[in-house]
Amino acid sequence: MNAFNPSRRFFLKGAVATAALVPVAAPGFAKVTPAPDPFIEKLIKSLTVEEKAGQLSLYGDSTRFDGAPINPTSEQAQTKEKVKADIAAGKITGLFNGIGVAGGRELQQVAIEQSRSKIPLIFGGDIIHGLKTTFPIPLGESASFDTDLAMRTARASALEATAKGIHWTFAPMVDVARDQRWGRVAEGSGEDTWLGIQLAIARVKGFQGNNLKDDRTMLACPKHFAAYGAVQGGMEYNTVDIPETTLREVHLPPFKAAFDAGAITTMSSFNDIAGVPSTGNHYLLTDILRGEWGFKGLVVSDYTSEEELILHGYAADGADATAKSLNAGCDVSMQSGLYIKYLPELVKSGKVKMATLDEAVRRVLYVKKALGLFDNPYRSLDLGREQTDVRRADTIALAREAGRKSCVLLKNEGNLLPLPKTGKTVALIGPFVNDKENCPGPWAVFPDVASCVPLEPAFRAVLGDRLTVVKGSDVEAPIDGGIAAAVKAAQAADIVVLAIGEAGNMSGEAQSRVDISVPAPQLALAEAVAATGKPVVVLLKHGRAIALTGAVRNAQTILCTWFLGSEEGHSVADLVFGDFAPQGRLPVSFPQASGQEPFYYNHRITGRPQITDDKNFKSRYREVTNEALYPFGHGLTYSTLSYGATAVSTATLTLTGSIQVTATVTNTGARRAHEVAQLYIHDKVASMTQPIRALKGIKHLDLEPGQSATVTFELTAADLAFVHPNLKTAAEAGRFDVWVAPSATGGTPATFELKA
Numbered sequence: 001m002n003a004f005n006p007s008r009r010f011f012l013k014g015a016v017a018t019a020a021l022v023p024v025a026a027p028g029f030a031k032v033t034p035a036p037d038p039f040i041e042k043l044i045k046s047l048t049v050e051e052k053a054g055q056l057s058l059y060g061d062s063t064r065f066d067g068a069p070i071n072p073t074s075e076q077a078q079t080k081e082k083v084k085a086d087i088a089a090g091k092i093t094g095l096f097n098g099i100g101v102a103g104g105r106e107l108q109q110v111a112i113e114q115s116r117s118k119i120p121l122i123f124g125g126d127i128i129h130g131l132k133t134t135f136p137i138p139l140g141e142s143a144s145f146d147t148d149l150a151m152r153t154a155r156a157s158a159l160e161a162t163a164k165g166i167h168w169t170f171a172p173m174v175d176v177a178r179d180q181r182w183g184r185v186a187e188g189s190g191e192d193t194w195l196g197i198q199l200a201i202a203r204v205k206g207f208q209g210n211n212l213k214d215d216r217t218m219l220a221c222p223k224h225f226a227a228y229g230a231v232q233g234g235m236e237y238n239t240v241d242i243p244e245t246t247l248r249e250v251h252l253p254p255f256k257a258a259f260d261a262g263a264i265t266t267m268s269s270f271n272d273i274a275g276v277p278s279t280g281n282h283y284l285l286t287d288i289l290r291g292e293w294g295f296k297g298l299v300v301s302d303y304t305s306e307e308e309l310i311l312h313g314y315a316a317d318g319a320d321a322t323a324k325s326l327n328a329g330c331d332v333s334m335q336s337g338l339y340i341k342y343l344p345e346l347v348k349s350g351k352v353k354m355a356t357l358d359e360a361v362r363r364v365l366y367v368k369k370a371l372g373l374f375d376n377p378y379r380s381l382d383l384g385r386e387q388t389d390v391r392r393a394d395t396i397a398l399a400r401e402a403g404r405k406s407c408v409l410l411k412n413e414g415n416l417l418p419l420p421k422t423g424k425t426v427a428l429i430g431p432f433v434n435d436k437e438n439c440p441g442p443w444a445v446f447p448d449v450a451s452c453v454p455l456e457p458a459f460r461a462v463l464g465d466r467l468t469v470v471k472g473s474d475v476e477a478p479i480d481g482g483i484a485a486a487v488k489a490a491q492a493a494d495i496v497v498l499a500i501g502e503a504g505n506m507s508g509e510a511q512s513r514v515d516i517s518v519p520a521p522q523l524a525l526a527e528a529v530a531a532t533g534k535p536v537v538v539l540l541k542h543g544r545a546i547a548l549t550g551a552v553r554n555a556q557t558i559l560c561t562w563f564l565g566s567e568e569g570h571s572v573a574d575l576v577f578g579d580f581a582p583q584g585r586l587p588v589s590f591p592q593a594s595g596q597e598p599f600y601y602n603h604r605i606t607g608r609p610q611i612t613d614d615k616n617f618k619s620r621y622r623e624v625t626n627e628a629l630y631p632f633g634h635g636l637t638y639s640t641l642s643y644g645a646t647a648v649s650t651a652t653l654t655l656t657g658s659i660q661v662t663a664t665v666t667n668t669g670a671r672r673a674h675e676v677a678q679l680y681i682h683d684k685v686a687s688m689t690q691p692i693r694a695l696k697g698i699k700h701l702d703l704e705p706g707q708s709a710t711v712t713f714e715l716t717a718a719d720l721a722f723v724h725p726n727l728k729t730a731a732e733a734g735r736f737d738v739w740v741a742p743s744a745t746g747g748t749p750a751t752f753e754l755k756a
Contacts, residue, residue: 039374040365043117044358051090051117052361053343056326058124058300058334059083061098063107064165066446083107087121088114091340093332093364094122096170099131099446101386104165105378112377120377122368124168125445127218128187129153131160132448133395133566134440136406137507137543138173138199140562142189143584143635144405145676145698147202153402154206156395158218162380163389164446167371168219170267170300172203174254175224179598180588181234183511186442186543186563188229189254190587191600191632194695196254204261212262213372215379216389222258224269224302226284227251231271234597236512240271245688247273249723256293264297264367268330270305277312279305280321285329298363300332301325307336318342323351331360391448396567403564403571408584409636410558416535417557418578418638419495425466427489428459429529430499431475431522432541441563442508442543451566455499455539458569462577468493473525475503483528490532497576498526499539500552504563507543516594517547526551539572545588548629560584581638583674585743590630593623601632601744602691633678633695633743639669639705643677646740646750653717653754661713661750663740667703675701679713680744682737683720684751690722693744711740720754 047055063080078086086092087110095107104123111121129135135153144150154172161169173187176196189196200222209217227247231238242251255266266289268279278284279301289295306325307318315321322342325333333339346352372379409417419426432438432455439452456469472486473479490496500522505511518526518540530536530551537557540546548558559582564571574580591599610618610625620626642665649660667673679697683690697713715738720731733756741747 037366037369040362040369043119043365044361047117047361049344049347049357050340052357053340054089054091055093055119055361055364056332056343057092057337057340058094058096058332059092059337060335061095061123064098064100064103066099084110087111090115090117090119092121094124094168096124096334097126097445098123099125099164099166101165101381101383105381108377108381119365120368120373122167122371122373123165124170125161125166126171126443127157127161127166127169127445128171128173128443130157130399130444130565131164131446132390133160133399134444134447135399135402135565137186137441137443137563138188139186139190139543139587140406140564141402142195142199142587143408143560143562144402145195145585145587146405146700147198149402149405150199150202151206152398154203155209156398158207158209159216160390160395161218162216163382163385165381165386166218167373167380168221168265169207170221170223171207172200172220172222172258173224174200174222174258175227175229176250176254177229178600179231179234180516180545180591181512181514181594181597182229182231183236183442183507183513183543184228184509185588186507191589192587192602192695193250193253195587197257200254200258201261204258204263208262212370213375213379215376215382219265219367219371220258220263221265221267221300222255222263223267224278225255225266225289225299226269226278227273228269228271234512236510237270239275240273242273244727245723245725248727252288259293259295264370265300266295266297267300267302268305270302270308272312272314277305277309277314279330280309280314280324280328282328290329296363296366298331298360298367299329301330301334303334304336306330306333307338319346322346326352326360327356331363391451399565400567400570400574403567404574404580406562406564406584407572407575407582408560408586408634409582410560410590410630410634411556412636412638413556414535415638416495416537417559417576419537419576421462421577424494425468425492426459426463427468427470427493427496428455428499429470429472429486429489429496430525430539431471431473432499432501432539433469433471438504438541438563439568440565441504442511448566453567453569455569455572458573459497459576462573473521475506476519476521478521478524483525486525487528487532490529490534493534495537496529496532496534497537497539498529498555499541500526501541501546502543504543514594515547516544516597517549518552523550523552526555530555537576545586545590547591547594553629560586578638581671581673582635583637583676585633585635585676586630587632589628589632592625592627592629595621596624596626599628601628602694604689605692628745631743631745633676633741635676637673637675639667639671639673641673641675641703641742642666642668643740643742643747645748646738648738648750648752651752653715653752655717655756658714658716659752661715661738661740662710663747664708664710665701665703666708667705670705672705673703675703675742677701677711678741678743680739680741680747681715681720683722683732684735684737686722686732686734688722688724693739695744713740717754
């Protein structure tokens with residue numbers, strides 16, 4: 001049964017029928033029924049119903065945890081003896097968020113020597129942006145617009161994680177997030193689907209490498225399937241109510257790309273879509289995922305999400321929740337214990353068919369075999385690698401590079417940055433000046449906080465005794481005498497560097513915010529420092545786009561530094577003192593005010609856009625225009641660049657042809673520059689209103705002072721297609737604007753026509 005509102009499919013059917021459509025390849029492919037694997041089939045036949053249920057039951061590892069609890073409750077934590085007994089009894093398929101090779105080998109030995117089935121365990125973990133060495137949060141890294149960097153940091157994360165005994169990461173998060181109030185924006189790639197697709201592919205390939213059986217590779221798990229980034233009001237775990245066209249055009253493509261890149265697991269989302277929770281959504285997990293896309297891997301619930309069908313009001317009790325989840329296509333239960341508790345009786349009563357149970361087990365065994373666990377149960381459980389492959393020098397250097405490339409220079413009035421290394425005194429002020437705890441940021445489960453490099457030591461290494469450091473304020477509370485001390489330091493310095501923003505616990509899961517501005521005590525600190533009249537550089541720490549106000553918004557220079565990870569201080573100092581220049585671009589739009597959210601650059605055009613100074617009866621708020629303070633794709637460097645007019649190779653594009661789009665980019669400044677040229681399109685007239693712009697490509701350029709380069713992109717009909725109310729993907733004949741630009745609001749357009 002279709003879980004979405006059928007009327008949403010067809011309310012524009014007449015318009016589509018009269019449009020000139022150019023069909024393109026559908027985003028899915030025919031259902032694939034792989035040949036039975038004799039080894040797996042024999043194993044399934046040998047299992048009891050209870051053992052089959054055990055292969056579908058995943059639990060938090062209470063025997064090897066290293067750090068503070070990351071999940072909401074530890075009520076079900078068990079002693080090692082109890083865990084080992086359950087493994088021996090075939091009740092556990094794997095454990096997650098525990099590390100340590102010796103302990104992992106001990107548990108695996110129980111599975112392969114004491115359990116009747118001898119099926120090895122799988123060890124998972126939330127390795128979102130590194131293990132002991134942490135990299136920038138995914139949103140920050142996405143600001144690099146650099147797929148090679150994303151692949152390399154995922155590869156390095158896999159190296160460390162597998163050295164500590166992890167086979168499977170619950171990453172990457174590929175949810176497209178258009179509301180910055182949602183805390184989990186920090187874990188993804190931002191607001192754009194095209195960019196999300198590229199980074200999803202890169203991260204999957206980075207985690208998984210070229211051979212999943214290599215013990216240095218880690219199984220990826222794109223999440224959260226699906227549309228978790230569209231929760232209403234940006235409120236965590238909230239409902240999602242979107243047209244299926246939006247689901248398929250905006251939210252599903254990064255998942256499809258990740259699966260095509262080799263991912264064979266995915267995680268269901270907490271939210272419902274049009275009233276049907278994802279974990280119990282047969283249309284989503286079976287009809288689309290398996291039927292249309294031919295996905296043959298496993299689906300794991302998010303933490304107790306199958307149990308949460310009860311509080312959703314979608315299931316009556318635990319047994320009902322179990323039946324609805326498994327029958328929908330959720331193969332593995334995470335943490336709740338419902339499957340092991342209820343499946344035997346559900347199969348006996350016929351509410352779950354044995355064939356359905358067997359198919360779920362088949363998927364789990366397929367994944368374990370793909371990882372090479374049956375060939376080598378002790379893969380990624382090497383005591384030697386645990387000593388040599390964690391906190392390697394090249395991994396630490398990569399963290400520093402990733403941090404540099406993730407920073408975004410929003411403004412730099414008077415070329416205040418880079419700061420001189422000599423001759424000036426600097427006051428470094430703010431709650432993050434010497435703060436190691438907030439370097440990793442949200443969803444860093446096992447960070448080596450002691451080795452994190454905050455701002456002060458990195459700045460001190462350059463400035464010595466010409467640096468004064470004052471905290472001034474806590475993140476969300478004032479400090480007695482803090483502002484007075486900060487003002488004194490600012491008055492005595494030539495330049496102020498203000499390190500302010502969000503703490504790590506203000507972004508991530510369950511950290512939705514109504515007001516996405518800098519907390520009030522820090523704003524008061526910024527106002528007092530600005531009143532001294534000294535030039536101010538703001539180093540903004542954040543896990544989302546921030547609504548900038550007052551002295552923060554008006555500072556001469558603002559550098560977005562996100563949560564940069566282990567090498568945060570070094571990465572920032574490299575930029576601030578000019579050893580490198582910023583090159584990041586915003587993957588999310590910075591609004592003028594929190595009340596604009598959800599706000600994203602590729603919105604549809606209304607019938608009353610504000611295109612002149614006339615404010616009357618236009619699509620805008622009373623207080624602000626319907627524009628970003630800093631748009632998607634924006635980012636400055638220490639030089640200046642100019643873009644020539646966009647040009648097209650031909651005025652007409654055919655169904656089977658292609659068109660080249662070019663522009664000349666010139667470094668008009670005095671320093672070498674790294675530029676990210678961006679390609680945008682707009683379908684001028686269509687049977688469904690189209691985004692004002694849509695990203696279709698990026699190119700990285702390195703330009704010496706005075707150097708020009710012509711950047712070339714290629715477009716085909718497939719790049720112009722969109723999802724129609726009949727759920728078919730097609731481009732429509734007509735005229736298109738196209739830009740090569742430095743951001744989603746820049747550039748000079750050219751026009752071409754697509755002919756059917």
